[in-house]
Amino acid sequence: MADISTLAPLRRTAPRAERPRAGAPARLTPGRLPQWARLAGPLLLLAVWEGASRLGYLSPYTLAPPSQAVAIGWAMLSDGTLLPHLAASAARAYSGLALGVLAGLVLALLSGLTRTGEALFDGLVQIKRAVPTLALIPLVILWLGIGEAMKVFLIFTAVLVPVYINTHAALRGIDIGHVELARTLGLTRAEFIRKVALPGALPGFFVALRLSVTMCWTALVVLELINTQTGIGYLMNRARDWGQTDIIVVGIFIYAALGLLSDAAVRLIEARALSYRRSLGS
Numbered sequence: 306m307a308d309i310s311t312l313a314p315l316r317r318t319a320p321r322a323e324r325p326r327a328g329a330p331a332r333l334t335p336g337r338l339p340q341w342a343r344l345a346g347p348l349l350l351l352a353v354w355e356g357a358s359r360l361g362y363l364s365p366y367t368l369a370p371p372s373q374a375v376a377i378g379w380a381m382l383s384d385g386t387l388l389p390h391l392a393a394s395a396a397r398a399y400s401g402l403a404l405g406v407l408a409g410l411v412l413a414l415l416s417g418l419t420r421t422g423e424a425l426f427d428g429l430v431q432i433k434r435a436v437p438t439l440a441l442i443p444l445v446i447l448w449l450g451i452g453e454a455m456k457v458f459l460i461f462t463a464v465l466v467p468v469y470i471n472t473h474a475a476l477r478g479i480d481i482g483h484v485e486l487a488r489t490l491g492l493t494r495a496e497f498i499r500k501v502a503l504p505g506a507l508p509g510f511f512v513a514l515r516l517s518v519t520m521c522w523t524a525l526v527v528l529e530l531i532n533t534q535t536g537i538g539y540l541m542n543r544a545r546d547w548g549q550t551d552i553i554v555v556g557i558f559i560y561a562a563l564g565l566l567s568d569a570a571v572r573l574i575e576a577r578a579l580s581y582r583r584s585l586g587s
Contacts, residue, residue, distance in 0.1 A: 343565075343569075344565075347561070347565075351371050354368075354370065354371055355370050355371050355372060358370035358371075365550065365551075366548065366550065367550065368550055368554070369550040369551035369553075369554045371554070371558075373551050373554075374551050374554035374555050374558060375558075377551045377552060377555060378555040378558065378559075381552075381555065387540075387555075389535060390535055390536055390537055390539065390540050391537060391559065393535035393536045394522075394525060394529065394535075394536040394537045394538070397453065397456050397457055397460065397525055397528075397529075397536070398460060398521040398522050398525045399521070400457045400460075401456070401457045401458070401459070401460025401461045401463075401464060401521055401524075401525075402460065402464055402517060402518065402521040404457070404461040404464075405460065405461040405462070405463070405464025405465040405468060405517065405521070406464060406468050406514065406517060408461070408465050408468075409464065409465040409466070409467070409468025409469040409472065409513070410468060410472055410510065412426045412430065412465070412469050413468065413469045413472035413473040413476060413506070414472075414476070414498065414502065414506075416430075416469075416473055417472070417473045417476030417477055417502075417506070418476065418498070418502060427473075430465070430466060430469045430470070433462060433465070433466055434466045434470070438459055438462060438463045438524055439527060441459060441462065442455075442459065442528075442531070445458055445459055446531075451531060451532045452532075455528075455531075456525070456528040456529070456531075456533075459524060459528055460521050460524050460525060460528070463520055463521070463524045464517045464520055464521055467513045467516040467517055467520065468510070468513040468514070468517055469513075470513070471509040471510065471512045471513035471516075472506050472509050472510045472513055473509075474509055475505065475506040475507070475508055475509025475510065476502060476505065476506045476509075478505075478509075479501065479502065479505035479506075480505075483501050483505065484501065487500070487501050507578060507579060508579060511571060511574075511575040511578070511579070514571050515568055515571050515572070515575075518564070518567035518568060518570075518571055519564045519567065519568065522560055522563060522564060523560075525538060526538045526541075526560070529542070530542050537556045537559055537560070538556070540552060540555075540556055541553050541556040541557075544556075
């Protein structure tokens, strides 16, 4: 039997770019944007926001300026008020994220690699995709009660859909030539999944993961308004009752920072895992 290492073209290192010849027109090669450069837009927004507040265009009773929110956030962090709520939110969000990513990946593999799996699972996931997560809250409360299990389960269902959809699409898009090569080499089902299916599905999986790491937090915002005494969403809801816009802005900043950091972490892992690819952004 032929050597399995001939599958190496699936992960080959991208060839070095050729040097432009003298007199040849320059080609558009923007390259990869540094991670810090992605902060330019948010920092500009904060500067405009702060300037509008200082000039009196924004009332602090309507929207607190960023400087005031940072000051109150630091005070809450120093006196130990903020960390327990942040830890509670993170536990709910990342528990649902882990379960949703695992289940979405397994269902995508079953549906993308077998006809039986597609017949059993694809329709169910498409139905869930059409039903908003918030519409399931009354039913899930009847099933699981109004505690932590309900919140984690709803985050899990919200995360599962993008992971399944993107990973399934990536599996269906694998080059048929790679499949025929695997058959020629006589790969077992497990070897085919490990050496062909999973590497081929990685680009779609990372797209899904970038969506999921922010979706778990956006779903949590609403869920923490339901019978809870801890969490960032609870702090924001209580601040709304007392008209404390600075604490509401602190919560928004926390969600924004967690979203940016999570997306940056996924981008870094993606760049390392898919370093063999040659694309416009590489």
